Amino acid sequence: MLPIAPEILILPPLAIAAGIDLYLTLLLIGAAPTLGLWPELPGALGDLDSPSVLITVGVFYLLEFTAERFPTVALAWNAFHAIIRPVSGALLALLILDGQPLLVVLTGAAIGGVLTSAAHGMRSGASVLRWLGTGVAPSILLVSLAEDVLVAGLVSLALDLPPVALGVTAVAGLLLIRTMPSLVRAFGFAVWLAVVYLTRPLRPRGWVGGDEIPAWVVQILEDQDLLAPEDAPRGTRAAGWMLQGRRNFQIGWVVVCGGSPVFVSRRRGSNICIDLGMFRVDALLDEGLYRRIDLISAGSAPFLLLGSQGPSTGSLRAEFPA
Numbered sequence: 001m002l003p004i005a006p007e008i009l010i011l012p013p014l015a016i017a018a019g020i021d022l023y024l025t026l027l028l029i030g031a032a033p034t035l036g037l038w039p040e041l042p043g044a045l046g047d048l049d050s051p052s053v054l055i056t057v058g059v060f061y062l063l064e065f066t067a068e069r070f071p072t073v074a075l076a077w078n079a080f081h082a083i084i085r086p087v088s089g090a091l092l093a094l095l096i097l098d099g100q101p102l103l104v105v106l107t108g109a110a111i112g113g114v115l116t117s118a119a120h121g122m123r124s125g126a127s128v129l130r131w132l133g134t135g136v137a138p139s140i141l142l143v144s145l146a147e148d149v150l151v152a153g154l155v156s157l158a159l160d161l162p163p164v165a166l167g168v169t170a171v172a173g174l175l176l177i178r179t180m181p182s183l184v185r186a187f188g189f190a191v192w193l194a195v196v197y198l199t200r201p202l203r204p205r206g207w208v209g210g211d212e213i214p215a216w217v218v219q220i221l222e223d224q225d226l227l228a229p230e231d232a233p234r235g236t237r238a239a240g241w242m243l244q245g246r247r248n249f250q251i252g253w254v255v256v257c258g259g260s261p262v263f264v265s266r267r268r269g270s271n272i273c274i275d276l277g278m279f280r281v282d283a284l285l286d287e288g289l290y291r292r293i294d295l296i297s298a299g300s301a302p303f304l305l306l307g308s309q310g311p312s313t314g315s316l317r318a319e320f321p322a
Contacts, residue, residue, distance in 0.1 A: 016115055078187070090109040240302065
C-alpha cells in the first residue's frame with residue numbers, strides 16, 4: 001500500500017481552521033517560512049509568503065476581529081463569509097494539493113469547501129446563540145482569543161504532525177456531529193431575521209393565517225387533533241431553543257388555534273408539536289431585529305425567537321401572559 005501524502009493529511013485540519021478563522025490561518029501559514037517555523041511548506045502554500053498577501057490577510061484579520069465586537073456587524077460579516085469561506089476552503093485545498101493528480105485535486109477542493117463551510121456555520125451559530133441567549137455568556141474577547149488559540153494549534157499540528165492532526169480533527173468531528181445541525185440552523189435563522197428586518201417595510205406585519213400558513217403545519221395540527229374544521233389558525237414563523245429540554249435549536253411555526261399556542265416543526269421526517277402552555281413566560285422582549293419570549297422550565301431556560309414582521313408585543317402578550 002502506498003503511503004498517504006502529507007498534503008492530503010493536512011487538508012482537513014487546515015480547512016477547519018480556515019472555517020473558524022480564515023485570515024489568521026492564512027497569516028500563520030504565510031508567515032511560517034519567514035519566521036523559520038516551517039521553511040518548507042507542502043504543495044504551493046509557500047505562495048502565501050508574499051508580503052502583499054500577508055499585509056492583506058493581516059488587515060482582514062483585524063477587520064474581522066473588530067467586527068466580532070458588535071453582534072449585528074458580526075452577523076452581517078459572517079453572513080457574507082458564508083459565501084467566502086467555502087470558496088476560500090476550496091482555493092486553500094488547491095494550494096495544498098498542488099502537483100497531485102487532477103482527480104485528487106478536485107476531490108480535495110470539494111472536501112476543503114465543505115469542511116470550511118461547516119466549521120464556519122458551527123462557529124457562527126455558536127456566536128448567534130451567545131448573542132441571542134438568555135444566560136450569562138462569556139466575554140466576546142475571551143471567545144475570540146480561545147478561537148485564535150485553537151486555530152494556531154490546528155495549523156501547528158497540521159504542519160508538524162499531519163497524521164496526528166488528522167486524527168484529532170476526526171475525533172472532534174465525531175464529537176460535534178450531533179451539535180452541528182443545531183448550530184447551523186441558528187446561524188441560518190439569524191440571517192433570516194436580519195433579512196426580514198431590512199425588508200420589513202415591504203411585508204405585512206402581524207399574525208398570518210389562511211393559505212399563508214404552510215400546508216405541512218396545518219397537517220401536523222390536524223394529526224394532533226388540535227385543529228377543528230371550523231378553526232381559523234393564526235401563526236408566525238419562529239425558532240425555539242431548548243424547548244424539549246435539550247440543547248437544540250429548532251425552526252418552525254408558532255400557531256394559535258383556540259387553546260394555548262403551539263410550536264410546530266419537522267425534522268428528518270419526524271413531526272414536532274409542543275404545547276407552549278406548559279411553560280411559564282418570564283419575559284417578552286422587543287429587540288428591534290427580533291422578538292424574544294423567555295420561557296421557564298424545570299432546569300432550563302428555553303426561549304422563542306420571532307421575526308420583526310410578526311405579531312406585535314401587545315398581541316404576543318395576549319397569547320403568552322406572564
